[in-house]
Amino acid sequence: MEDLQLQINKLKYQMSLVGESLDSREHPIATLVIAMDWDDKDLDKAHDIFEKFEGILDSGEKPNWTEFEHDFEQQFGIGYQTLKMVVLAFHRNFQWTHVCEVYAKDKECMEFHEITRPKNF
């Protein structure tokens, strides 16, 4: 049992190194999953939250971003700073881009310039 735990710790450490060596622009979701220590179900839950707000935007309603942040806080225990990383990763992977763009415009900051401002190169 102890041996198994050691093996798991070793794998965790190796995975964290893999995560660090990934290019977050080229593999945004893989980098995010490793950095957040998520599994596929966690990723699905994040998708569910984005999907919910995509639906709100599609229906023409004004989304409540405090609720968006609260959903992430409740589901993953993350705050605004970490949520910025999640939004950037989804946007870089061209997923739920409408939600990401409206959120980024509402919460304008340096990190979101790559979403809100035109690309240089």
Next chain:
Amino acid sequence: MSSDVITWIGTILTAIGTAVTLWQARKVKRYKDQVAFDLRKISISEAGEILRRGQEDCRKLLRSGGRGQSITNICDSVQERLDQAMNRFNQKSQDLDIKEKLTSANGLLHEVRQENNTSQNSADLHVVFQEAIQLCNERLMEIN
């Protein structure tokens, strides 16, 4: 002093003046050529970098189909990169092979947008990007 001597002195001074003007004109042309050459190097290098970013987007096109993923947005991003790269090649008779690749990439991207054989066209688009990047790298080595 006869008027002949004065005429000769005038002629010699005019000749010296002409020579200096010609020498300066040559210097300006050399300088202009050097600036054009440097600008071309910078443009090719920038185009290569832009195309590398575009190729990353092409890879996302190859793996597309995730939840909430928009192929149209990926295509828009690839298009933006292609336009930016194309704008780096302003000299008419140079780097025609690279421009040809970019035109071919535009055609393939159009097909992907139309959803005509998307996976094959996306794979071909990725290859054309790779070839264009390769050509940019080779051109930089050649002209350096």
